[in-house]
Amino acid sequence: MDQPAVPASNRKPLQILVLGPDEGWHADRLRSAAQAAGHQMQFARYETLAASLDGKGRHRPGCSLGTLESFDAILTRTMPTGSLEQITFRLATLHSLIDSPTVVVNPPRALExxxxxxxxxxxxxxxxxxVPATVVVQSRREAMEAFERLGGDVVVKPLFGGEGRGVMRVQDPQLAWTTFATLERLDAVCYVQQFVPxxxxxxxxxxxxxxxxxxxxxxxxxxxxxxxxxxxxxxxxxxxxxxxxxxxxxxxxxxxxxxxxxxxxxxxxxxxxxxxxVPGWKGAATALQIDLAAEMIRHVEVLVASRRNEFADIMEPTSNCSPFARPTE
Missing domain, CATH: 3.30.470.20 (ATP-grasp fold, B domain)
Known part of the structure; x- marks a missing residue:
């Protein structure tokens, strides 16, 4: 199904930032789709996110390429692991853009x-x-109770994570005990889900x-x-x-x-x-025979056009200022 396109007469080249690796199949497809649509795409890693406040209260979220609000859109790809402080800061930096002219796709609340x-x-x-019956607990004892309550045939997963990593089906009580004991030692929660045949x-x-x-x-x-x-x-x-x-x-x-x-x-x-x-689409693109990266870029165009209309009255260029900065007196 095609996305509603931005009319060619209204289409302006976009500055798009991708937060994530600049190499690999997905990065190559996004870069090619952006170039084909006449846009400029750059990549920066989450580890380079930074922010500052000057003495007049102007907030400047940035990265290795400069200020984030200098981009029309930011595409969020897979965020690398980090400490609680690092993850919280990265998300907070993205949250600070929600009421700005810069579109964040997907927004941080959705990622969370x-x-x-x-x-x-x-x-x-x-x-x-x-949804499948699911229990989340923090102790081996409670996890074993959940294992029995869910019929002794469960899927144990990390609360966070994807691509099937760390996922296992558990049907044996001894294996369940060992699995939950390991998770408890690692200070991980036990995510226990009933297996659905x-x-x-x-x-x-x-x-x-x-x-x-x-x-x-x-x-x-x-x-x-x-x-x-x-x-x-x-x-x-x-x-x-x-x-x-x-x-x-x-x-x-x-x-x-x-x-x-x-x-x-x-x-x-x-x-x-x-x-x-933050989906991968290599298998989907092959099965569908559709350029999903191009569909993504078209949707970004729609989102940016909508945001530009919202901020039309404050989008005049300013000298080295955030477009949503507090006016100077």
């Missing part, structure tokens, strides 16, 4: 929710959609603005469907009810670009499993 699997499922449940197949709905594309993912071996874990993808049509589900979930989380994973269960009831706010 999507990366937290339990927060995501709580939000999805609030919309009335089914048959396993090994789900549908990923890739969302870009109002566009939704469906990819059925099937495990080559075992039950994990992630392409990074060997899963295979094939394009599938998206019904109107499926499209509305994906869009409602995406809007609830706050993502403009992302994916919604839905399990196909033996009982016929679909269950929303996860929402990804």
């Amino acid at each position: 929710t999507a990366i937290d699997k339990y927060a995501t499922l709580t939000a999805v449940s609030g919309l009335g959609y089914d 048959p396993g090994g197949i789900d549908t990923r709905y890739f969302v870009i603005g109002d566009g939704v594309w469906g990819i059925r993912r099937q495990a080559r071996e075992g039950w994990r469907t992630n392409v990074s874990q060997g899963g295979q993808s094939v394009a599938v049509p998206v019904s109107e009810s499926q499209r509305l589900l994906a869009l409602r979930v995406a809007r609830r989380i706050g993502i403009e670009i992302g994916s919604v994973d839905v399990l196909e269960a033996s009982d016929g009831l679909p269950r929303v499993l996860e929402v990804n706010g």
Whole structure:
């Protein structure tokens, strides 16, 4: 499904910053799509984010390339690990741009929710959609109680993380005890989710603005469907009810670009499993035969045009000042 395009007569070259690595398949596709649309794209790492306040209260969030508000749009890709202080600061720096003319895609609040699997499922449940039964606890004893309560067949996952890393199916009580003991020693929470049969197949709905594309993912071996874990993808049509589900979930989380994973269960009831706010699309692009990076750039154009209209009265150039800085007297 195509995004509503910005009329060519209104299209101006954009300055786009990507927060994330400047090499690799995804970076190359984004760079090519931006260049094809006539925009300039640069890359900076999250580790270079910085901020300052001058004596007159002007806030200057920046990075290795200069001030962040000098860009029309910032695309947030995978944030590297860091200390609690570092992660909090990076997100706070992005939060400071929310009321500025610079568009942040996806916005920090959406990233915070999507990366937290339990927060995501709580939000999805609030919309009335089914999710797998899930328990999150902080001790081995309570995790074992959850293991028994959920039928002795569970999936244990990191609360944060993606691409199937650190995910395991546990059916044996002794293995469960060892797993939960290890997590407790690491000061990690125990995210315990009931296994939903048959396993090994789900549908990923890739969302870009109002566009939704469906990819059925099937495990080559075992039950994990992630392409990074060997899963295979094939394009599938998206019904109107499926499209509305994906869009409602995406809007609830706050993502403009992302994916919604839905399990196909033996009982016929679909269950929303996860929402990804920083999705990879290599497997999806191959299955769909669509340039998803180009779709993303088109949607960024729409978002920037909308934001420019909102800030039309304060977008006149100023000398070395943030466009949303406090006026000098």
